[in-house]
Amino acid sequence: MADEEKKPPFPLDPKSYKLLNEIGTGVSAVVYKATCLPRNSMTVAIKSIDLERSRANLDEIRQEAKAMALLSHPNILRAHCSFIVDRHLWVVMPFMAAGSLHSILSSSFPDGLPEQSIAIALKEILHALLYLHGQGHIHRDIKSGNILVDSDGSVKLADFGVSASIYEMQQSSSSGLLRMSAAQASFCNEMAGTPYWMAPEVIHSHTGYGVKADIWSFGITALELAHGHPPLSHLPLSKSLMMRITNRLRFEDAHVKCNKDPNKKKKFSKAFKDMVALCLAQDPAKRPSADKLLKHPFFKNCKSSEYLIKNVLQVLPKAEERFKETRTDENQSEINNIVERDNAGNLPPLVKNRRVSGWNFNVDGLELVPVFPENINLDVEKEEDEDINTENSKHPSEEEKEKEEKVMHPSSVLKQMLVPSLVALFASLDLQRGMVFNVLEGCEHVGGESTEEKTGEETERQLEEYVRNLERIVEELNLNLQEEMKRNAYLEELLEKLKRNSEPQGNNSN
Amino acid sequence: MKTIKDEQTPESEELKRRRRSGGGWRLIKTLFKSCSGSKTKPLERSDSMKGLFKSKPRTPADVVRQTRELLVFIDLNSNVSSTKRDEKMAELSKNIREMKSILYGNGDAEPVAEACCQLTQEFFKDKTFRLLIVCLPKLSLETRKDATQVVANLQRQQVQSRLIASDYLEANKDLLDILVLGYEDMDIALFYGSMLRECIRHQSIARYVLESDHMKKFFDYIQLPNFDIASDASATFKELMTRHKATVADFLTKNYDWFFPEFNQRLLSSTNYITRRQAIKLLGDILLDRSNSVVMMRYVSSKDNLMILMNLLRESSKNIQMEAFHVFKLFVANRNKPPEIITILVTNKSKILRLLDGFKLDKEDPQFEADKEQVITEISSL
Numbered sequence: 001m002a003d004e005e006k007k008p009p010f011p012l013d014p015k016s017y018k019l020l021n022e023i024g025t026g027v028s029a030v031v032y033k034a035t036c037l038p039r040n041s042m043t044v045a046i047k048s049i050d051l052e053r054s055r056a057n058l059d060e061i062r063q064e065a066k067a068m069a070l071l072s073h074p075n076i077l078r079a080h081c082s083f084i085v086d087r088h089l090w091v092v093m094p095f096m097a098a099g100s101l102h103s104i105l106s107s108s109f110p111d112g113l114p115e116q117s118i119a120i121a122l123k124e125i126l127h128a129l130l131y132l133h134g135q136g137h138i139h140r141d142i143k144s145g146n147i148l149v150d151s152d153g154s155v156k157l158a159d160f161g162v163s164a165s166i167y168e169m170q171q172s173s174s175s176g177l178l179r180m181s182a183a184q185a186s187f188c189n190e191m192a193g194t195p196y197w198m199a200p201e202v203i204h205s206h207t208g209y210g211v212k213a214d215i216w217s218f219g220i221t222a223l224e225l226a227h228g229h230p231p232l233s234h235l236p237l238s239k240s241l242m243m244r245i246t247n248r249l250r251f252e253d254a255h256v257k258c259n260k261d262p263n264k265k266k267k268f269s270k271a272f273k274d275m276v277a278l279c280l281a282q283d284p285a286k287r288p289s290a291d292k293l294l295k296h297p298f299f300k301n302c303k304s305s306e307y308l309i310k311n312v313l314q315v316l317p318k319a320e321e322r323f324k325e326t327r328t329d330e331n332q333s334e335i336n337n338i339v340e341r342d343n344a345g346n347l348p349p350l351v352k353n354r355r356v357s358g359w360n361f362n363v364d365g366l367e368l369v370p371v372f373p374e375n376i377n378l379d380v381e382k383e384e385d386e387d388i389n390t391e392n393s394k395h396p397s398e399e400e401k402e403k404e405e406k407v408m409h410p411s412s413v414l415k416q417m418l419v420p421s422l423v424a425l426f427a428s429l430d431l432q433r434g435m436v437f438n439v440l441e442g443c444e445h446v447g448g449e450s451t452e453e454k455t456g457e458e459t460e461r462q463l464e465e466y467v468r469n470l471e472r473i474v475e476e477l478n479l480n481l482q483e484e485m486k487r488n489a490y491l492e493e494l495l496e497k498l499k500r501n502s503e504p505q506g507n508n509s510n
Numbered sequence: 511m512k513t514i515k516d517e518q519t520p521e522s523e524e525l526k527r528r529r530r531s532g533g534g535w536r537l538i539k540t541l542f543k544s545c546s547g548s549k550t551k552p553l554e555r556s557d558s559m560k561g562l563f564k565s566k567p568r569t570p571a572d573v574v575r576q577t578r579e580l581l582v583f584i585d586l587n588s589n590v591s592s593t594k595r596d597e598k599m600a601e602l603s604k605n606i607r608e609m610k611s612i613l614y615g616n617g618d619a620e621p622v623a624e625a626c627c628q629l630t631q632e633f634f635k636d637k638t639f640r641l642l643i644v645c646l647p648k649l650s651l652e653t654r655k656d657a658t659q660v661v662a663n664l665q666r667q668q669v670q671s672r673l674i675a676s677d678y679l680e681a682n683k684d685l686l687d688i689l690v691l692g693y694e695d696m697d698i699a700l701f702y703g704s705m706l707r708e709c710i711r712h713q714s715i716a717r718y719v720l721e722s723d724h725m726k727k728f729f730d731y732i733q734l735p736n737f738d739i740a741s742d743a744s745a746t747f748k749e750l751m752t753r754h755k756a757t758v759a760d761f762l763t764k765n766y767d768w769f770f771p772e773f774n775q776r777l778l779s780s781t782n783y784i785t786r787r788q789a790i791k792l793l794g795d796i797l798l799d800r801s802n803s804v805v806m807m808r809y810v811s812s813k814d815n816l817m818i819l820m821n822l823l824r825e826s827s828k829n830i831q832m833e834a835f836h837v838f839k840l841f842v843a844n845r846n847k848p849p850e851i852i853t854i855l856v857t858n859k860s861k862i863l864r865l866l867d868g869f870k871l872d873k874e875d876p877q878f879e880a881d882k883e884q885v886i887t888e889i890s891s892l
Contacts, residue, residue, distance in 0.1 A: 009696070012735035051784065052827050058788060062741040066700060069738045072651050082737040087783045087827065089737060135655070 010081040010092055011038055017046060017092070023099070028054040033095060043095040044080065048088045061089060067137065075128035077148060077158040096148035096156060098313050105144060105228050108316050112228045115272055117312050119302045121147060122222055124155035126299070129218065129290040132157075133211040142217035144224050151313065153305030212284035215293070219279025226268060271298040570612050570629035574638060577605040581641035584648055603653040609633075610656045613663040630667040634678040639664075643685055643705070647698050658701045662708040676712035683718050690724040693731040693743050703742040710746070713754045720750055720761045725769075729776045733785055744788050751792060755801035762796070762805045770809060774818050783827065790822055790833040797837060810841045813850045820858070824865065832871065835882075842885045856892050863889060 011017075017034045018041075024031035029049045035041040054061065068079040068091070080092040098104065101121060105113065113121075125147060132139055139146075139157065146159040224230045275298040281287045293299070568576075580602040587595055612629055615621040633639065642657055649657060665675045679685065686709060692702025710716040719725070728750075731743035751758055762769060777789035797806040809815055819841065822834035841851060855862065866886055871878055 051787075052829060058741070058784070059745070062738075062745060065738045065741060069700060070651070070655060083735050084737055084740075084782060084784050089784075 008038070010036065012081060012083040014083075014085045014090065017044070017090075019046065024103075034092075036092070043097075045093045045095045047091040047093065048085070049091070050088055051084075052087045065089075065091070071132070071135065071137070073128060073131040074154070075124050075156055076131065077156040093158075094150075094156075096158075097151040098149035098316060100145050100158075101147040101149065101225060102143070102145035104149065104312060104316060105225070109312075110228045112226045114311060115226070115268060116303055117308055118222065118225045118272075119299060120153075120305060120308050121149070121155050121225065122218070123294070123299045123302050125157055125218065125221075126290050126294050128157040129214055130294065133214070133290055138211050139214050139217075142214050143221055143230070147221070149308070149313065151309075153308040153313065155305075155308075210284065211289075212287045215279050215287040215290070216284075218290075218293075219276050219287075222272075222276045222279065226272070269298070271296070274298070570609075570625045571632040573605055573608050573612070574629055574632040577602065577609065578636060578638045578641065580605065581638065581645050584645050585641055599648075599650075603650060603656070606649075606653055606656045606660060609660045610663075613660060613667075626667055627669055630664055630674060631669050633664060634674050639678060640682060640685060643688055643702075646701055647695075654698075654701050658704045661705045665708040665711055673712065675709075676714065679709055679712060679715050683715075686715065686719055687722070687724070690719065690722075690727065693727075693734070693739060696736060696739065699736075699739040700742055703739070703746055707746050707749055710749060710753065713757055716750060716754050717757045717761075720757065725750075725765075726772070729772055732777065732788070733780065733782055740784075748788075748792055748795075752795055752799070755799065758796070758799075759801045759805065762802060766805065766808060770815070774815065778818050778822065783830075786822070786825075787827065787830050787833070790830055790837065794833050794836040797840060806840060807844070810844050811846075811848050811851065813848070813854065816841050816851055816854060820854075820862075828872075831869070835869070835878075839881055839885050842888050852892060855889055859889055859892065 016037050018037060020033045020035065022030055023033050023045065029047055032046045032048065034044050034046045036044050049061065051058070051061070065079070065082050068077075068082075071078060077093055077096070080094070082089060082091040084090075101113075112118075125142070129139070129142075141159060142157070146157060148156050148158050150156070220230050275293065275296045278288050278296070279293070288296070580598050583598050584595070584602060609629060612625050613621055639661070642661065646654055646657060666673070667675065686706070689702045689706040689709065692706070693699050695702075706719075710719055728743060728747045732740055732747060734740040734743065773789065773793070777785055778793070780786050780789070796802055797809060816838075819834055819838050822830055823838055825831055825834070841847070842855070844851070847855075863886060866882055866889075869882065
């Protein structure tokens with residue numbers, strides 16, 4: 001804040017910025033490299049969030065903007081400013097020239113970064129987490145794609161799209177409570193984040209989760225940096241989620257299938273493996289805090305950012321070039337969400353259904369000219385010539401758009417089918433867990449830690465049995481899931497066929 | 511946070527020991543000790559910090575009293591830039607953070623009811639709240655955040671089953687004027703905004719703001735170019751218009767004549783997409799609330815209102831269309847439609863029916879489908 005005050009504030013209108021090129025895309029957002037003209041054409045990054053497409057409601061977006069405006073730490077990417085441009089929210093941020101660690105991995109280090117570079121980057125992120133958690137924030141989406149690097153080797157944590165504040169939470173969720181605590185409040189209940197990096201308690205969150213979910217994702221990110229991809233990412237998403245609930249993740253899990261030649265297997269230090277293992281404890285309470293992790297031997301003798309510049313940044317192609325390359329590899333569903341833009345970076349208007357040409361208000365003859373607000377009046381004029389009765393024949397452009405929508409259809413159908421069944425699956429898992437806990441409590445007779453020690457062996461045996469039971473149930477559910485997926489695949493195929501059949505005839509594909 | 515961390519390092523062994531031996535409260539104290547552990551620390555401060563480790567630590571009331579003294583100093587010596595002032599400022603930050611720890615707990619430690627009660631009582635006994643608000647622009651970013659959270663929490667603290675924050679604010683209503691006008695200052699808008707939203711949890715305070723001239727200003731604040739501030743202002747505006755049902759109904763009845771024309775013209779017909787989207791959502795929330803049924807009847811009997819709604823209904827934004835539908839259906843459902851409303855609906859019958867026919871949601875919503883059917887049936891029968 002202090003150093004910003006000397007310069008004029010960042011302008012809040014799009015004309016003051018010149019968009020240069022795209023450097024990243026998401027489902028409902030595009031990130032541009034741009035220059036800020038009134039500030040000596042200083043380079044900035046602008047994230048343009050399509051508010052009409054964004055699934056997040058406006059309150060969530062407000063939270064993100066607020067979080068980004070109020071966080072101030074050298075390892076956290078802070079927005080310069082944000083403002084509305086048409087249907088988009090533009091968030092103006094510092095430009096991080098080397099791009100995200102994810103893009104660095106995929107362009108130049110597909111099998112992972114050298115351990116010393118990993119230590120440098122992770123240490124910086126721990127400082128960011130220490131600050132965030134101290135502020136009562138949970139980031140909820142730690143991954144290499146959200147870790148940005150500048151050309152001077154500085155590392156910043158970005159993207160607060162799903163971050164939550166435990167102080168804000170209590171306002172909405174527990175307004176009935178008059179006396180709240182950070183300890184109580186530091187649990188959230190919604191599912192958020194990117195699946196492969198998600199902590200088990202986030203996936204089957206019935207207890208809620210706290211700052212330790214970030215520590216899990218931090219551990220996964222460590223593995224990602226070591227191997228070039230997150231663990232279990234060779235599995236389908238649903239299975240990966242399952243595995244995380246039922247099994248312990250091991251350091252090697254990230255390595256499965258990526259290196260078929262066992263001799264080529266990478267060697268990592270014991271300290272590194274130990275650090276990651278600590279982060280990936282199933283029980284969130286057993287995971288160390290960011291503060292504790294910083295004291296871990298792995299981060300001792302950590303090299304300076306110079307090392308990062310020499311060993312990683314100097315071998316990289318430029319961020320925007322990397323973006324162009326990786327863009328073609330991105331998965332199809334994301335590509336589908338990118339819409340061609342004109343030079344000004346404006347999205348063409350979304351036409352989802354045919355629009356009615358202007359209303360006819362001056363029926364009673366009292367008003368000769370309908371009192372439209374000006375901007376709407378323009379719309380009306382444009383569409384006035386559209387005849388209502390003959391509108392069954394479509395505009396060619398509209399037809400094209402409809403086709404586009406159809407191409408997207410199968411995947412969205414699949415998602416619609418898969419997601420509820422997955423959710424149901426998790427719900428039933430939770431139910432089972434709850435039942436087991438109930439039984440366990442009944443078995444223990446008396447609560448308290450002292451009795452637990454005495455009958456430790458006994459309870460352990462019981463526990464083991466229940467765990468075995470649970471595993472059997474999970475196995476069954478897993479089978480169900482696979483069946484479900486098979487069915488979905490079949491339905492998708494069917495849909496595909498239907499679509500193909502209907503195309504020559506026309507548009508009706510029911 | 512990071513600076514605290516750095517200073518801890520030399521004594522980390524001792525820290526570990528302390529941490530093992532004690533819970534949250536002791537941890538907080540250790541944290542404060544390490545804060546004061548800088549080499550240049552003045553003697554008097556280290557003495558006061560040592561006090562923390564004696565058998566009798568400062569009481570919550572002590573913390574508030576000291577905060578107040580420091581605020582008085584900062585308030586009076588605003589223009590002097592001296593090392594002494596910097597010291598006082600640092601000490602103030604620490605005290606405010608300590609208040610936050612008492613109120614919210616720290617790490618694993620839950621807050622203690624008795625301590626919260628003591629703190630609250632002392633805080634509202636004197637002009638601490640006023641001083642904190644007035645001095646907020648002088649505080650550092652981190653301390654502003656802490657202060658905002660302290661103020662938020664205090665609004666809900668009960669002393670002998672009374673919300674004494676409400677009593678205090680009623681006697682000091684001018685503070686609310688300061689908070690509302692904060693939206694005009696970029697540097698403090700978000701902090702004052704958060705505080706304001708907490709204060710209007712009290713019904714009498716919300717009434718004061720609603721009936722003040724400030725209400726008209728919100729129509730400007732909502733459309734400020736700075737998104738953080740504009741959206742914070744709309745959150746406050748929404749809270750004012752929805753939280754206390756009876757008060758809102760009363761306000762709308764008395765102020766109908768200026769409020770809705772202003773709402774239609776400035777918000778629903780704004781050129782700003784986000785303003786329109788938020789306004790139409792809020793309008794639905796207001797009109798669909800049972801407590802506002804009289805106001806709703808009046809609103810849906812006006813031809814001008816219907817025209818604005820019908821224009822929103824044919825916007826290209828699905829979100830706006832959807833929210834507009836929820837209000838539009840009220841015009842149709844009205845059993846005593848004025849003739850001019852009927853005329854408009856009849857004249858545009860085919861267009862409306864065609865629009866509704868193609869109106870589908872991304873997510874399946876049986877309630878919406880049912881509402882749509884009703885509207886279609888009603889309009890067809892006109």
